[in-house]
Amino acid sequence: MNSRERVARAMRHEAVDRVPVMCQLALGHYFLNCQSAPLDIWHSTESFGEALVALQRRYRFDGILINLPGRDPQWRSYIQHIETGADGQTIHWKNGWITECPRDDNPHVLRPDKSRFFVAFEEIDPDSLFYIEPHDLSGTSYPYCWGFSDDPAPGTSFFPPWQCDTIRYVLRATDHVVSVHSEIFSPFTQLLELLDYANGLMALLDDPLKFKACLKALTRGTIEWGRLQAACGVDAILISSAFAGGGFISPQQYSEFVLPFEKAVIDGIHEKSDVPIYTHTCGRIADRLELMGATGTQGIDTLDPPPLGNVDLADAKKRIGDCLFIKGNLDPVNIMLKGTPEGVICEAQRCLEIGAPGGGYILSTACSVPPHAPPENILKLAEAAAGFDVEKSNRSGVETGGMTLS
Numbered sequence: 001m002n003s004r005e006r007v008a009r010a011m012r013h014e015a016v017d018r019v020p021v022m023c024q025l026a027l028g029h030y031f032l033n034c035q036s037a038p039l040d041i042w043h044s045t046e047s048f049g050e051a052l053v054a055l056q057r058r059y060r061f062d063g064i065l066i067n068l069p070g071r072d073p074q075w076r077s078y079i080q081h082i083e084t085g086a087d088g089q090t091i092h093w094k095n096g097w098i099t100e101c102p103r104d105d106n107p108h109v110l111r112p113d114k115s116r117f118f119v120a121f122e123e124i125d126p127d128s129l130f131y132i133e134p135h136d137l138s139g140t141s142y143p144y145c146w147g148f149s150d151d152p153a154p155g156t157s158f159f160p161p162w163q164c165d166t167i168r169y170v171l172r173a174t175d176h177v178v179s180v181h182s183e184i185f186s187p188f189t190q191l192l193e194l195l196d197y198a199n200g201l202m203a204l205l206d207d208p209l210k211f212k213a214c215l216k217a218l219t220r221g222t223i224e225w226g227r228l229q230a231a232c233g234v235d236a237i238l239i240s241s242a243f244a245g246g247g248f249i250s251p252q253q254y255s256e257f258v259l260p261f262e263k264a265v266i267d268g269i270h271e272k273s274d275v276p277i278y279t280h281t282c283g284r285i286a287d288r289l290e291l292m293g294a295t296g297t298q299g300i301d302t303l304d305p306p307p308l309g310n311v312d313l314a315d316a317k318k319r320i321g322d323c324l325f326i327k328g329n330l331d332p333v334n335i336m337l338k339g340t341p342e343g344v345i346c347e348a349q350r351c352l353e354i355g356a357p358g359g360g361y362i363l364s365t366a367c368s369v370p371p372h373a374p375p376e377n378i379l380k381l382a383e384a385a386a387g388f389d390v391e392k393s394n395r396s397g398v399e400t401g402g403m404t405l406s
Contacts, residue, residue, distance in 0.1 A: 003062035004235060007179035011236065011276050011299060011325045013360040015394075019352055021363045021385045022063035022179065022327070023378070024280075024301075025055060028104040028371025033058075039082070039089050039101045043137060045071045045162065049169035056178060058375070060382035063179035063362075065238060068135050070165030072147050075137060095148050097138065104371040109139035117141060118196040121203040126213035130158055131221030132190035140194045158221060159228060167232045179236065182229040186241035187218035187261045201248065204257060215261045223268035230273035238301065239265065239279045246284030246310070254288050262295040270296075278325070282367050286310045289320050299325035304366040308333060313354045317361075325360040330381075332365040336373045344377045348384035356393045 001009075006020045030051040031038035040047040048068055056064045080092040088102040096112040110116060119142040132140050136147065143152035146160050153159075170180050185193070191214050192200035204211045226237055243249075244258045266277050278299030279292055285303070289311075292300055303311040303326060313329040320326065330336070335347045348363060355361030363385050369378060 002177040004177055004179045007063050007362065008235060008276075010359060010362055011278075013322075013325065013358070015359065016390060018390055019356050019361060019363050019385045019388060020062035020179070021059075021381050022061050022065070022181075023059070023364045023381065024065045024067065024368045026368040026371050027067075027106050028102070029369055029373065030055065031102075032104050032371055033375060037089070038103060038107075039091065042068070042101065042107050043071055043075050045073070045165045045169060049166055049173060052166075052170055053173045056174075059378050061178075063181055063235070064170055064174070065181045065183060066166050066170055066234075067183045067238075067240075068166060069133060070160075070162040070167070071137065072160070072162055073165075075147070078148050093148055097148065099137075109137075116196075118199065119194055121195055121199065121207070121210075124194075124210075124214060126210065126217045129214055129217040129221075130155065131218060131225055132185070132194050134185060134190070134193040142194060159225060163225075164228055164232050167229060167234060171233060180234050181236040181238055182232075182234045183238045183240050184222055184226050184229070184265070186239050186244070186258065187215040187222055187265070188258050189241055189243055190218050190222070191215060192243050197243065197248075204249075204253070208256075211257065215257065219261050219264050219268070222265045226265065226269040226277075227272050230269060230275040234275060236276040236278060237269065239277060239297065241279055241281045244281045244285075244288075246287060248283075251288050251291060254291055259291055259295055262297070266296040278327070283308070284310045286312070286315070289316060293320055293324055297324065299327060299360075301327045301364070302366045303327070303329040305329050305331055308366060311366075313351060317354055321355075321358065321360055325362065326355060327362040328364045328366045329355070330363070330365045332367055332369055332373070336365055336377050337370045339377060341376050341380045344380040345384050348381055349388065352384065352388045353393065356388065356390060358394065 001017045006016050009016050010020050030041050034051040034054055036047040041051050052064050078093050080094045083090040091099040098110045099107050101107045117139055128143050134140055138148050145152055167182055195203060229237055244254055276298050278301055279297040280301040282302055283304055303316055305311055316326060330347055330351050335344055351363060363381060
């Protein structure tokens with residue numbers, strides 16, 4: 001059973017030879033642990049693709065999450081000059097914009113006055129929205145322009161021709177034996193990224209009807225982007241819905257401002273493809289697991305444990321484990337970043353004992369592996385999975401009502 005088959009079977013709750021391992025790595029982790037410079041990994045399709053494949057092989061992951069879109073092949077032609085300092089590099093673009101590229105964190109795109117781009121909610125016409133790509137080379141914009149173009153993206157052929165290039169690169173490099181997942185941002189996340197988080201949440205309260213009109217417009221573009229990814233042949237699509245947890249909105253607000261739009265996205269993609277779709281939401285989600293399932297998602301990613309979140313893996317397995325696959329619950333900060341290899345093994349075994357019985361579990365950190373997490377800690381995840389007896393776990397799970405007691 002190869003890695004691609006292993007992840008596919010886990011997502012379908014079918015028997016596997018071992019529990020698959022797949023973590024999302026913070027982009028800063030690629031910057032610190034790959035040969036290419038952070039500036040190149042962020043801006044170049046080839047450099048990012050190489051980094052994705054290199055660390056998947058190093059850590060023996062069964063899958064890769066592609067969380068940056070393809071890049072303009074001519075991106076270097078827009079550079080005025082580059083400054084190199086102790087903490088990273090700064091790109092000065094010909095249009096006057098600036099990109100600060102730290103050694104260990106996402107680059108930040110700034111205007112000439114070094115301010116971030118956000119738009120006031122009052123300025124937005126919902127009919128002019130389609131999709132907001134927070135990880136575009138120039139960040140968010142309104143009306144939306146790709147890269148450093150001054151021309152708004154057209155309503156037809158909205159996505160540039162290189163948008164899927166990273167997906168194509170990774171699929172070729174892995175020869176279809178590794179599970180390759182792509183990412184779309186939920187309409188709710190896109191709108192908060194465009195407005196800034198505090199302003200976005202205030203807009204939700206001040207003018208909920210217009211807020212929903214914006215979400216409806218962004219749903220159209222999200223469906224199209226998801227369909228493009230599915231047509232490329234990805235093995236699954238992750239909906240990044242990071243701001244839909246309890247630290248931001250209530251379950252009631254989730255039902256009103258997130259659930260119907262993510263459901264429309266999932267239904268819209270599934271009209272053209274049967275690609276599995278699952279959801280990434282950070283933080284406190286224990287009070288909305290069933291609501292997340294009501295979107296039609298086929299799995300839930302992160303499941304942050306205390307103190308990062310409030311999800312108890314055994315409780316989640318009992319409540320949604322029969323209908324959704326689950327991925328995560330291993331603390332990326334206190335275990336992966338601050339812990340020891342022995343501690344990682346111990347915590348991974350705990351997650352496996354709870355999550356594995358009955359299938360439908362992928363061993364993973366709850367949220368992204370931090371930039372400075374020691375590689376020797378990450379390597380222990382594959383070691384733990386290889387040493388875990390899946391068949392014995394399933395027999396024990398039957399004896400204890402479908403779940404091994406930790």
